[in-house]
Amino acid sequence: MKDNPVLRVVTKITIPIILLFAMYVQFHGDYGPGGGFQAGVIFAAAFILYGLVFGTSAVRRVVHLGFYGY
Template structure:
């Protein structure tokens, strides 16, 4: 892509806006359309665009494969941990009402539906971003069989 400097410049201009939109979708997901899955795909698309334009080694410096693997596990752990927390507090798996009456509200942390949905959507967003990025790494890193 070194032969196409306009594409490289436009990519550097667009990526911050793509990331900003991904975070908007992520943090606005519990109030309107959007959420973790959509934000995860948008965030991964920024990384994939960077990889397509600047090459696989460049994007792997930004998001190393080992870190991406850890983020896949972290996202699932956040999702499952939220469910187990509600079970530990006496409710069902992902019963957000159990988060309404606990010690978090004493410290000013929003609780109940809002906190539960926020945590689950963050877990989903992290997982989707990491999985989509890893899929790109695996496809872009494969070699041609001759």
């Protein structure tokens, strides 16, 4: 999937929207259904999408998890 420019551009456009929706679900959980778990799943799905399109090495550059030694 790394060689498809349309998929790369669409992914770069949709990931901020997905993250914004995760924040909405998180903060809307005080007043209705939703909350931390649902927002976390949506937030993680954005990084999974990024990893599927750009590869795991790109995700490791974006997300630095010090306790895993990346």
